[in-house]
Amino acid sequence: MANQLIKPPNNFTKSLKNLYFIASNLQSMTTSKRVQDRSQKKRVHALEVAVEKHKIASKILFLLELLKHEPEQIIPIRSLDQHRRPLNLPKPHKISDFIRKSPKLFELYKDQKGITWVGLTKKGEELIEEEERLIAENEEKAVEHVTRLLMMSVEKTLPLDKIAHFRRDLGLPYDFRKHWVHKYPEIFRVFKNEDEIEFLKLVSWNPNWCVTEVEKKVLGITKADDYTPGVLSLPFPMKFPPDYKKVYRYKGQIENFQKREYLSPYADAKELKAGSVEFDKRAIAVMHEVLSFMNEKRLVTDHLTHFRREFVMPQKLMRILLKHFGIFYVSERGKRFSVFLTEAYEGSELIEKCPLVVWKEKVVSLTGYRGRKKKIETFDDFDDLEDDDLFESDSDDEKTIRIDQEDDMMSSDVEDELIPECSEMDISEVQKAYTEK
Known part of the structure; x- marks a missing residue:
């Protein structure tokens, strides 16, 4: 009996195959390609620089706005602890150290009880007044x-x-x-x-306002009092970095994609079938239009995905953004992704800057910043670097670089030291995007 072979049940082999199938699928789901897994060859160096400038500016602008709405435009330092998350200033870093990096905008002082307060400098107050004026004009x-x-x-x-x-x-x-x-x-x-x-x-x-930015650019339409939005077949402006050396090989496929008809973002899209070519191309048109409205022609991607239902866009919106990176560029730096309208940028700079963008750049130019030189193995490494660098000591150590108003605010240093360059970019996904039927 001890040596008797036990015969497996009739469905054993089938069950084993099913278990193997399930295990394989679970593995493929857990190891599926994420945005962060993209090769460095698919990253656009200049636009990554733009992302870093925005991250620095967002912290400063948040603090300016916070002080602006305080009764006397001052606040105790200890009260800022509750704002660490929107400021993205994790413990154990001191908020006071962050504030001291921008003495032209903020000032610290103690009251008779020894409580430290932060307030605005005269220049900071002037900048707030200037922003209010520009918003009114806009x-x-x-x-x-x-x-x-x-x-x-x-x-x-x-x-x-x-x-x-x-x-x-x-x-x-x-x-x-x-x-x-x-x-x-x-x-x-x-x-x-x-x-x-x-x-x-x-x-x-308003019929005049349902003419898309693409129609204005390609057809030169400025006003259309009796315009009715419908099917379009206009090409989207595209811009590939110089490193995309093999784009010419897929010129035909790109042209075919550009000629496909799509429904205007302002037309009724209720009847479009999710997953169809028409559905996805309209989503591209919607995203292009929304980004065109933004002052910096860029957005944090989760702000865009919040509107999937309202704008009738696909569930996997990020996938479309990544596939059409001649039209859009997605940066995965940090905890939140950003999407750019590539046509609006020349290098890391906006081609056309509205007054509010110029104002923001003025604010950043008055901000002190340090970046510690270190080898960046992956783009995830920059996450820790960015926040830590706002608290580095002020010693002129050889290992630190200073980027401030006198050093042409974070132009060469940020680009050369923190962001790796790539010689040629992989465009295999461009081919896939434009050969879909």
């Missing part, structure tokens, strides 16, 4: 862009909280939800749904 354009976002949405409504994600990118005032939106009752109005969530609803349709 109001007409901001109204247009908010209206066009509503015109693209399937229900012609958008949650105010989601619009708030675009506030600074669109040049909207800080308190736009309380006052600004009520100034234009003939264009849009605010209402609450059954869950008490505030929405902005389109009141009147």
Whole structure:
């Protein structure tokens, strides 16, 4: 009995195969290609520099705005602890060390009780006043862009909280939800749904504003009082970095893709079938239009994906952004990804800068910054480097580089020391994107 072979059940082999199939699929899901797994050869050096400039600026602008809305524009340092997350200043770093990097914008002092406070310098106050003036001057354009976002949405409504994600990118005032939106009752109005969530609803349709930016650029259309959005077959502007040396091999496929018809972002898309070529190409048109509205022609990608349902865009939006990187460029630096409209940039600089972008650059130019030289093995390594460098000591150690107003604010040093260059970029995914049927 001890030596008797035990016969497996009839379905044993089949069960074993099923288990193997399940295990294989689980492995493929856990090892599937992520955005971070892209080869360095697919990264655009100049636009990665632009991302780093934005990260530095966002911290400073957050603190400026925080102080702006304090009663006397001062706040105890210890009260800033609750804002570590939006400032992205992790412990054990001292917030006071971060503030000391920008003495032209912020000042620290102690009161009679020994409590340390932070306030704005005279220059900081002037910059806040300048921004308010520029936002007021930009109001007409901001109204247009908010209206066009509503015109693209399937229900012609958008949650105010989601619009708030675009506030600074669109040049909207800080308190736009309380006052600004009520100034234009003939264009849009605010209402609450059954869950008490505030929405902005389109009141009147403007034919002039449903002409896409691509139509304006390719066809030269400026006004169209009787325009009705429909099917388009216009090419999207594309820009590949010089390192994409083999693009010419796929010129035919790219041209075929560009000639495919697609539905205007302002036309009714309810009948489009998800996953179809028409559905995906319209999504590209929507993303192109939204990015065109933004002051810096770039967005944090999760702000864009928040609008998938409202703008009738695919679930795997990131995949489309990555596949069409002649139109868009996605940077995976840090905890949040950014997407650029490539046509709007020359190197790391915007080709056309609105006054609010010029203002932001002025603010950054008054900010002190240090970057510690170290070998960057992967782009994930930069995450720790970025935040740590805001707290480096002020000693003139040979291992540190200083980037400030006198050193042409983070132009050469950031580019040369922190971001690896690549000789040639892999474009295999370009071919895949444009040969789809």
